Amino acid sequence: MTTRLHVLLGDGGVGKTTLAASYAFGLARRGGRVALLSVDPARRLQGALGLALTEDAVSVPGAANLHAAVLMPETTLRRWATAGLPSASERDRLLNNRFFRVIADRLGATTDVIAAVRVAEWIEQDPSLTDVVIDTAPGRSGIEFLLRPGALVALLQGRLVMWLRRLAGGASHAAEVEHSHGLSARVLRGLGHVAGIEMLVELAALVSVVEQPFHQVLSRLEQAEAWIRQASTRILLVTTIREDAVPAARVLRDALRHTRLAPTAVVVNQTLSTDLGLELVHVDESVLDAEALAVMQYVRGYLEIQSSVLADARALAPRLIAVPSLPGLDSDLRRDKLGELGERLCAALTNSGRDAASTDPG
Amino acid sequence: MALILPKIVFILGKGGVGRSTVSAALGMELARRGDRTLVFGWTVSDPINPWFGLPPAGLTPSELSARLSVGNYGLDQTLKLYFVEHLKLPRFYKHVINGVHVRRLIEAAPGIGELFFIGHLWWLSTLAGAEAGLHFDRIVVDAPATGHGASLFDLPAVLSSLQATGLLGVEAERVIGMMSDPMRTGAFVVSLPEELAAEETVELVPRLTQRMSRPPLGVFVNRSVTGTITSREEPGSPESLAAQLSPASRTHLDGVYGELQGRAGFERALCKVLQGTTRHGVLPLTEQLFGTRAHHPRDIVHSLATEIRAHLDGLA
Numbered sequence: 001m002t003t004r005l006h007v008l009l010g011d012g013g014v015g016k017t018t019l020a021a022s023y024a025f026g027l028a029r030r031g032g033r034v035a036l037l038s039v040d041p042a043r044r045l046q047g048a049l050g051l052a053l054t055e056d057a058v059s060v061p062g063a064a065n066l067h068a069a070v071l072m073p074e075t076t077l078r079r080w081a082t083a084g085l086p087s088a089s090e091r092d093r094l095l096n097n098r099f100f101r102v103i104a105d106r107l108g109a110t111t112d113v114i115a116a117v118r119v120a121e122w123i124e125q126d127p128s129l130t131d132v133v134i135d136t137a138p139g140r141s142g143i144e145f146l147l148r149p150g151a152l153v154a155l156l157q158g159r160l161v162m163w164l165r166r167l168a169g170g171a172s173h174a175a176e177v178e179h180s181h182g183l184s185a186r187v188l189r190g191l192g193h194v195a196g197i198e199m200l201v202e203l204a205a206l207v208s209v210v211e212q213p214f215h216q217v218l219s220r221l222e223q224a225e226a227w228i229r230q231a232s233t234r235i236l237l238v239t240t241i242r243e244d245a246v247p248a249a250r251v252l253r254d255a256l257r258h259t260r261l262a263p264t265a266v267v268v269n270q271t272l273s274t275d276l277g278l279e280l281v282h283v284d285e286s287v288l289d290a291e292a293l294a295v296m297q298y299v300r301g302y303l304e305i306q307s308s309v310l311a312d313a314r315a316l317a318p319r320l321i322a323v324p325s326l327p328g329l330d331s332d333l334r335r336d337k338l339g340e341l342g343e344r345l346c347a348a349l350t351n352s353g354r355d356a357a358s359t360d361p362g
Numbered sequence: 363m364a365l366i367l368p369k370i371v372f373i374l375g376k377g378g379v380g381r382s383t384v385s386a387a388l389g390m391e392l393a394r395r396g397d398r399t400l401v402f403g404w405t406v407s408d409p410i411n412p413w414f415g416l417p418p419a420g421l422t423p424s425e426l427s428a429r430l431s432v433g434n435y436g437l438d439q440t441l442k443l444y445f446v447e448h449l450k451l452p453r454f455y456k457h458v459i460n461g462v463h464v465r466r467l468i469e470a471a472p473g474i475g476e477l478f479f480i481g482h483l484w485w486l487s488t489l490a491g492a493e494a495g496l497h498f499d500r501i502v503v504d505a506p507a508t509g510h511g512a513s514l515f516d517l518p519a520v521l522s523s524l525q526a527t528g529l530l531g532v533e534a535e536r537v538i539g540m541m542s543d544p545m546r547t548g549a550f551v552v553s554l555p556e557e558l559a560a561e562e563t564v565e566l567v568p569r570l571t572q573r574m575s576r577p578p579l580g581v582f583v584n585r586s587v588t589g590t591i592t593s594r595e596e597p598g599s600p601e602s603l604a605a606q607l608s609p610a611s612r613t614h615l616d617g618v619y620g621e622l623q624g625r626a627g628f629e630r631a632l633c634k635v636l637q638g639t640t641r642h643g644v645l646p647l648t649e650q651l652f653g654t655r656a657h658h659p660r661d662i663v664h665s666l667a668t669e670i671r672a673h674l675d676g677l678a
Contacts, residue, residue: 012377013559098524155470160463190458196527242378243659244409251406276607276614283606292600294590294652299618301651325617 003123005227006133009256010238011248015269018338019238019323019345020135021049021068025335026342028066032130035122036060036068039115039136046070050335057122062335069122073114080117084216085209094209098202120220120227153221163188167204229261234349237263237317240270241305246312253316265319265349268310272325277303321348365677366579366641367392368548369487370540372503372514374570375552376562380584383659384552384647385504386410386432387666391674392500393430394667400431400486400496403504404479408434410504413659421482423496431498440478441468448485448493449529476517480537487546515541515549515573541574548579551640555587555629563632567639578640583629586646591626645673 006023008016017038024036035057046053049060049068055075057067081100085091094100115134123129155161163184192200227233235256239249245268253263280296288296314320323341373385382403389401400423401410408418410432416424421439423431445455458464468474483501490496505514518541521534540546549570553563563581571577598604599619604612633644647669650662 012379013554013556014378101523155466158463158466160467163463187458187461187463190454191464192528193454194459194528195530199524199526199528199530240378243657243662244382244413247409247412251409255406272618273611273614276611279607279611283603287606288602289600291590291592292603295600295615295619295622296603297654298622298649298651299615301657302618305657325621 002230002232003127003129003227004131005119005230005233006131006236007228007233008133008135008236008238009252009263011245011252014238014240014242014245015323016238017135019236019267019269019341020133022338022342023236023345024066024068024131024133024342025060025063025339026344026346027131027133028060028063029339029343030346031065033065033126033128034063034067035126035129035132036066037115037119037122037132037134038068038070039134049338060335062339069118071115071118076114076118080217090209093205097206097209098199099206116224116228117217117220120223123227124220124223153218153225156218156221159184160187161207164200164204164207167201234264235261237266239266239268239309239313241268241272241302241309243305245309246316249313249316263317265321266313266317267321267323267345268313269323270325271306271310271322272299272302274303274307319349321345365674366544366548367500368544368546369499370483370501370503370547371579372505372547372549373552374505374549374566374578376554376559379552379554379559381552382409382504383662383666384550384582384584384670385502386413386663387670388550389430389432389500389502390427390663390667391670392502393428394671395674396429397499398429398431398497399500399502400433400498401426401502401504402433402435402483402486404435404506405504408432409659413663435479435482437468437475437478440482444478444481444485448489473517473520476514477521477533477537480514480517480541481533484533484536484540487540515570518542519573544576547574548576549574550579551581553581553583553632554585555583555625555632557624557628560628560632564635567636571639576641580640580642581632581636581644583632583644583646585625585649586629587622587625587649587652588629589646589648590652591622593623593626593630642677645670 006027008020008023010016020036020038024034028034038053051058051060051068053068053070055069055072057069060066060068078095081094082091085094115136119132119134123132166184167188188200195203237249237252239245242248249266256262276299280300283296285293285296310320310322323345371388373381373388375381382405385401385403389399392399402423403410403419408420411417411419411424411426414426416426419432419434421433421436421443423433425431441459442455445459446452459468483503485493486496486498486501490498518534518538521530521538524530524534526534551563551566551570553559567578567581597616597620599612599615604615607615629646636644647666650657650665653665
């Protein structure tokens with residue numbers, strides 16, 4: 001049995017995290033064994049679930065088979081890198097490597113790769129999982145989650161890494177690089193010119209130390225890349241009622257298309273009842289105070305934007321799902337409401353119809 | 363406190379807070395004041411030019427209006443510009459940098475994009491005039507969403523910890539010098555009166571202060587509601603409007619109004635927490651939907667530019 005991957009993509013602030021949480025609830029309520037992973041460095045999933053999350057999966061109360069985890073890149077990376085290194089001296093060499101320290105400590109950009117490998121690890125440890133829901137980082141970085149595994153596999157299997165390993169092999173190879181005319185020597189000399197030869201030696205040292213953990217990470221990356229591309233994978237493009245919502249979502253759709261991936265559905269979050277708009281047309285404005293007038297204009301403007309977003313978003317994916325706004329949930333109510341919304345999302349995704357009438361605001 | 367506006371102004375904030383609209387509006391106002399201004403972004407595709415009916419801007423800035431240009435970062439083009447035009451190493455670029463093996467390293471390695479982004483800003487603010495005829499008095503940087511946006515400010519520390527020599531070493535020194543000079547770089551944070559955005563701003567401001575060894579210039583609170591939504595005791599939406607609606611619509615309106623009240627609460631809390639943590643304080647930008655104006659992004663940019671003008675005049 002294969003595990004189905006569900007990836008939520010979208011710009012910041014569109015409600016990806018809350019939707020991911022409720023979608024996972026929905027899948028679990030329908031009898032799945034579900035893993036929910038938040039890649040968002042902002043760690044917002046905890047707020048949506050009202051639950052403290054860690055790098056290790058924890059069971060979510062209110063759903064029998066739902067486990068959630070948040071990605072902690074530094075912790076995870078250190079754990080993997082050292083797991084394959086039996087001797088303390090090798091571990092020290094790795095943990096003190098300049099490149100490794102930078103990668104582990106600083107750059108949020110590594111998150112996407114680690115997320116991909118983490119998903120593969122999770123499925124490896126729990127093969128009975130039916131679904132994995134991934135709440136990605138906003139916008140462009142979310143796309144990276146889908147693209148970076150392929151790029152990294154290409155690098156790690158490529159010749160540059162092999163040459164670097166040879167360079168780390170000893171002084172004779174370093175001398176070879178200085179004087180040889182082969183392609184490998186030319187490329188390494190070139191990189192040395194850019195970053196300094198000491199840095200190249202340090203990079204080579206990293207490559208040689210991670211030889212063992214590297215094999216496992218590589219096979220997981222390949223696995224993640226394969227999962228992302230399997231036919232059952234669902235990519236949900238999430239957007240909301242905002243002036244530039246559709247152009248922004250279109251940019252993400254095009255970036256996906258560029259790598260031959262396509263969204264399964266576009267989810268328009270925070271929609272409002274259109275009946276309210278129809279009634280506002282007949283309101284007597286002369287009796288309204290300043291605040292009431294402003295609120296009325298706010299609702300009118302909001303519905304205006306909503307109707308153009310819904311009309312334009314249809315072209316982005318085979319399905320459009322409109323989700324009503326859920327304001328002011330307190331945390332007790334939250335999980336229940338989330339589950340309810342999630343079940344409707346699941347139903348909308350499996351319905352044969354083009355649009356999801358059940359969640360359409362009218 | 364007297365207004366300080368460095369040559370490069372970073373606009374930072376969580377995704378969806380309106381960084382691009384605020385960047386465009388600030389750029390527009392600076393151009394109106396007479397500065398040759400560039401709004402430089404890092405997005406999959408530049409959103410700003412299309413708002414004004416123009417094709418999306420690329421790495422080479424294109425003119426939007428008098429003294430105002432827009433550009434958008436792309437790593438591939440920047441690498442070419444750096445090695446071919448700036449360093450005059452076309453063969454090195456062709457055979458080493460653009461060769462399949464190094465391309466793979468560049469595509470997979472984290473942080474390369476950030477490094478060349480900052481490096482390109484350094485070039486734009488120094489040599490671009492002499493080397494490419496691009497003269498700018500100000501650069502407004504529409505930075506990537508917070509996670510990556512703030513990591514731009516980690517870069518100097520990262521670079522010095524790598525102890526790079528070679529070309530990268532030279533770049534590192536330039537970038538570190540630029541980022542630590544308050545006359546050359548500074549940052550505004552854009553926030554929203556909403557729970558998550560406000561929380562993230564409260565975390566971001568001290569982090570930036572520590573990384574830059576100086577406080578951010580200020581915080582723009584976009585879609586501000588406190589000037590319009592009153593704080594009231596009784597629940598429910600304004601009676602003069604609600605009384606005219608059916609019970610079902612009244613419930614929907616209560617939902618919307620409750621959310622606006624919630625936003626007003628977050629906004630007041632945000633202003634209180636941020637008091638004294640930035641150089642120029644909190645600068646509210648009014649929620650556009652309260653007005654009857656058209657809601658096209660172009661109109662929003664114009665209207666935000668007017669509000670920013672009032673703020674800058676007040677600070678000068």
